[in-house]
Amino acid sequence: MPRPHVVVNLAMSADGKLSTRERRQVKISGKEDFSRVDRLKAESDAVMVGIGTVLADDPSLTVKSPELIAARRARGLADHPVRVVVDCRARTPPGSSVLRKGPGPRVIACCSDADDERCRALSEVATVIRSGEGQVDLEALLSALYQMGIRRLMVEGGGRLIGGLFARGLVDEFFTFIGNIVIGGETAPTPADGPGFTREESFTRLTLFSVERMDHGVLLRWLVDRNTAE
Numbered sequence: 001m002p003r004p005h006v007v008v009n010l011a012m013s014a015d016g017k018l019s020t021r022e023r024r025q026v027k028i029s030g031k032e033d034f035s036r037v038d039r040l041k042a043e044s045d046a047v048m049v050g051i052g053t054v055l056a057d058d059p060s061l062t063v064k065s066p067e068l069i070a071a072r073r074a075r076g077l078a079d080h081p082v083r084v085v086v087d088c089r090a091r092t093p094p095g096s097s098v099l100r101k102g103p104g105p106r107v108i109a110c111c112s113d114a115d116d117e118r119c120r121a122l123s124e125v126a127t128v129i130r131s132g133e134g135q136v137d138l139e140a141l142l143s144a145l146y147q148m149g150i151r152r153l154m155v156e157g158g159g160r161l162i163g164g165l166f167a168r169g170l171v172d173e174f175f176t177f178i179g180n181i182v183i184g185g186e187t188a189p190t191p192a193d194g195p196g197f198t199r200e201e202s203f204t205r206l207t208l209f210s211v212e213r214m215d216h217g218v219l220l221r222w223l224v225d226r227n228t229a230e
């Protein structure tokens with residue numbers, strides 16, 4: 001089934017953590033990386049996060065630069081990409097920034113067995129797509145996003161959602177900014193959380209496309225080897 005091109009972007013500490021063990025957001029990169037991420041977002045048709053990230057960081061997922069918004073308008077696009085939250089149990093708070101800030105369509109991806117009343121309330125402010133039981137069916141979701149015209153999907157975290165996407169071979173590009181701090185903590189989120197992979201054949205293989213010094217760290221751009229990812 002056709003699906004969008006999936007670009008995962010994250011920032012991690014020098015010891016591979018996305019945030020603290022209490023899941024408190026940490027400034028890992030700097031201005032240059034912030035602008036790069038804003039450009040990546042402006043070039044995407046949709047930007048997606050998991051509910052863990054919405055509850056921890058309350059991101060708006062909007063494009064910040066007025067110039068990038070103007071460039072999108074000039075191309076006949078909405079100011080911001082479609083904002084997508086993977087939220088099995090329909091827990092996205094009505095007052096969250098992703099629902100409140102900035103114009104444009106939102107999608108909440110819930111499970112088929114999510115509470116009907118919560119889904120109905122969310123459907124007043126977002127398109128609700130229901131699939132999977134216990135976990136959102138990510139293949140079905142991506143296929144539905146493709147049907148909506150989304151060809152380039154940026155994923156901004158967190159670790160469990162990214163782990164789920166890698167597990168199903170649904171990642172095409174992987175940007176990792178590595179910053180100059182050590183966060184530590186064995187339960188702090190990492191780039192591909194969830195159960196992880198044990199068999200060699202299930203490891204996603206990557207090709208290093210570029211390495212760039214940026215802010216006080218380094219940006220790696222990886223491409224997923226299609227013939228080896230499951």
Ligand SMILES: NC(=O)c1ccc[n+]([C@@H]2O[C@H](COP(=O)([O-])OP(=O)(O)OC[C@H]3O[C@@H](n4cnc5c(N)ncnc54)[C@H](OP(=O)(O)O)[C@@H]3O)[C@@H](O)[C@H]2O)c1
Binds near residue numbers: 056134
């Ligand atoms: N440094 C960075 O670049 C960066 C970026 C983003 C986030 N973060 C950090 O990452 C942390 C949040 O990450 P997280 O791992 O807790 O949460 P997450 O990946 O944002 O969301 C995970 C949740 O999504 C839902 N989900 C539904 N279907 C799923 C599926 N098929 N696969 C995976 N998840 C599915 C599950 O919750 P339900 O079952 O309740 O739906 C799951 O717990 C925060 O600390 C945040 O600060 C860091």
